[in-house]
Amino acid sequence: MPDSDSETGLLLNADGFATILSERLPFAELMGLVVEEFHRDYVIMRARYSERFLRPGGTLAGPIMMGLADATIYALLLSRIGPVELAVTTHLSINFLRKPAPADVLARASMLKLGKRLAVAEVVLYSESLGVEKPVAHATATYSIPPPDRRQA
């Protein structure tokens, strides 16, 4: 595992995660996912709007929001434990709260518990027009962290 970045306390920074996203998760590009902010306490990612994401009613399809939620929690986890690519989601629960406008969606993830084997985080999804106080969705997810000898693909 890499040393922690001395300024940020992160074990993987925004550029490091963006590299994993672009080189190892081709589906993330299809969903227009980009990193916005990397902090010790939270990570924000964005799903860039595309007409391909529309569903009947002119709102965004649920899978875009589920993919964004999952990726943002993955980013948060890797910022804390380093580039453990083989960490995998074991559970995700999402509540869809308001109809998302046909526009970019942002996701802000924060950690509820970071253990040795399991990490649980929550993520709030919101449109820029409504803001984080009126979220379009809220999710929690659990990631399983592989033991040290089985962390790289």
Next chain:
Amino acid sequence: MPDSDSETGLLLNADGFATILSERLPFAELMGLVVEEFHRDYVIMRARYSERFLRPGGTLAGPIMMGLADATIYALLLSRIGPVELAVTTHLSINFLRKPAPADVLARASMLKLGKRLAVAEVVLYSESLGVEKPVAHATATYSIPPPDRRQA
């Protein structure tokens, strides 16, 4: 709402749903989703494998499975209530159980409760190589059914 198909008891058949999928949900095509079976008691859909769906470890990315689960429940619901395109997911909870091989994934959805305002269904996701007895994921989802005067986009 259309009359029920007299043979199948369905209010929307496989072809009708495939049309909604191709004309109204462009993201479903990106995910390679196709209808396999439409029955009164269950619906099966398939996500056709693409290298774009891979994640580190050589397995399928979670969002593919979440999108497939959500779409299969949408199909099952519409088969029961007709082409109510504006039905929307309010909640989805998914457990990832086994690593999905880099291959097609199937999803089999069945209804737990079909009410006037809410429908709850479960869906089992599986690889053809392992079969439905060793599912790769299991999800439940709730759909909100709009009142009769607000059902079409």
Next chain:
Amino acid sequence: MPDSDSETGLLLNADGFATILSERLPFAELMGLVVEEFHRDYVIMRARYSERFLRPGGTLAGPIMMGLADATIYALLLSRIGPVELAVTTHLSINFLRKPAPADVLARASMLKLGKRLAVAEVVLYSESLGVEKPVAHATATYSIPPPDRRQA
């Protein structure tokens, strides 16, 4: 529906909810549930410790925490919509994060979305010794709000 309390903006206050709890939910007393704080933005309830709540390992049994989570969200909802006793949980999802000490547990609920038919809230459960920053559990729940003519038992 009663008029809102002019000072607090609440449609049901702590005493009103405590009455519902004691007269209408006998199980809440078995679980030692009491109201701690009623505010517009959040409600805090407490499950008073009893040896009956222990499970192997000397921690608290999960059902106590699930019951506390559910009741706290019920309290929050009724503080906003008034004494609509027939509001019912349609879904609850809980993550158990840390082992709860054999002591009182507190729950702090806040609203994610209050709609006409559905309300979604989240709740953080914590021991006084660890504080809300190290929660023992986190839950989200959806309540179904009955139409105005079917709100009283």
Next chain:
Amino acid sequence: MPDSDSETGLLLNADGFATILSERLPFAELMGLVVEEFHRDYVIMRARYSERFLRPGGTLAGPIMMGLADATIYALLLSRIGPVELAVTTHLSINFLRKPAPADVLARASMLKLGKRLAVAEVVLYSESLGVEKPVAHATATYSIPPPDRRQA
């Protein structure tokens, strides 16, 4: 770990689990929980009706059903791995589907995935009057299985 019962293939039988329930989980008795059936593929438990379990509307309070669901999955897990009392729930998600009559509730749990560290199971809750085909609730839960050297309290 005990040897498997040669006839049933179970590592803990109904009597063994009933002993854990009565000696180690006092809250289970408050909820009226009793074992009905222990099989290799599923376990059925019952929550015996009491007026204390009523909620407004004359139906059963949610926490009774959550407690029954959790205990039934615990029973199923221990029937497979033996009396590992320190196995703990890490996540539970429940959908309430129909109003439960003021009567006994039954729960039938089956395993979705039994791994070395995590087990995921589903459980269907039903009233005897309606039967398992019209469930009053459906839940899934994940249990964390402690490593062999940390299994006894």
